[in-house]
Amino acid sequence: xxxxxxxxxxxxxxxxxxxxxxxxxxxxxxxxxxxxxxxxxxxxxxxxxxxxxxxxxxxxxxxxxxxxxxxxxxxxxxxxxxxxxxxxxxxxxxxxxxxxxxxxxxxxxxxxxxxxxxxxxxxxxxxxxxxxxxxxxxxxx
Amino acid sequence: xxxxxxxxxxxxxxxxxxxxxxxxxxxxxxxxxxxxxxxxxxxxxxxxxxxxxxxxxxxxxxxxxxxxxxxxxxxxxxxxx
Numbered sequence: 001x002x003x004x005x006x007x008x009x010x011x012x013x014x015x016x017x018x019x020x021x022x023x024x025x026x027x028x029x030x031x032x033x034x035x036x037x038x039x040x041x042x043x044x045x046x047x048x049x050x051x052x053x054x055x056x057x058x059x060x061x062x063x064x065x066x067x068x069x070x071x072x073x074x075x076x077x078x079x080x081x082x083x084x085x086x087x088x089x090x091x092x093x094x095x096x097x098x099x100x101x102x103x104x105x106x107x108x109x110x111x112x113x114x115x116x117x118x119x120x121x122x123x124x125x126x127x128x129x130x131x132x133x134x135x136x137x138x139x140x141x
Numbered sequence: 142x143x144x145x146x147x148x149x150x151x152x153x154x155x156x157x158x159x160x161x162x163x164x165x166x167x168x169x170x171x172x173x174x175x176x177x178x179x180x181x182x183x184x185x186x187x188x189x190x191x192x193x194x195x196x197x198x199x200x201x202x203x204x205x206x207x208x209x210x211x212x213x214x215x216x217x218x219x220x221x222x
Binding site: 056063085097125128 | 198
């Protein structure tokens with residue numbers, strides 16, 4: 001399967017991403033997994049985070065993520081690309097996003113994986129709310 | 142014309158609704174839509190410089206035209222990942 005892009009409302013199946021990009025022509029596979037941290041930073045102040053809640057404008061997020069994956073495929077000649085983002089409540093230590101890419105060689109795999117996660121964070125219409133012990137805040141707003 | 146506008150994240154919470162119907166002039170633009178949105182929900186006004194608008198699931202820039210039947214969405218600063 002050359003390109004798999006999904007938004008899921010439950011745990012991210014990381015090994016499913018690796019299977020999706022597995023291919024006998026691949027010499028390297030890069031995997032990025034973004035996980036929920038138990039703290040956040042505001043300026044210089046660190047504060048504890050209890051869990052996160054993600055929201056997506058799903059049809060547009062899928063379109064943006066597919067466009068990013070397609071751009072990476074043609075730029076680096078990738079074999080397989082998989083990108084999955086989660087919505088809803090995500091507990092500390094759980095994956096909120098995962099990107100896997102396979103390529104003939106590791107250099108393209110590493111570069112493309114980095115490009116995809118950076119572009120998804122910049123452009124996909126997805127939002128996170130930090131839930132703290134006694135308050136909550138939408139990040140960026 | 143009446144435009145139905147989708148809201149997300151913090152903007153959705155300020156408005157208290159995941160979509161709103163706004164009156165904008167015939168042949169209007171995304172800027173007219175944001176004018177109407179901030180009139181209806183003044184709490185959104187301070188965030189206006191940071192909002193993007195998508196029409197039919199594509200980001201727009203500046204005052205982009207909107208037509209009846211377009212899928213219009215207000216995109217607050219994204220924070221996925």
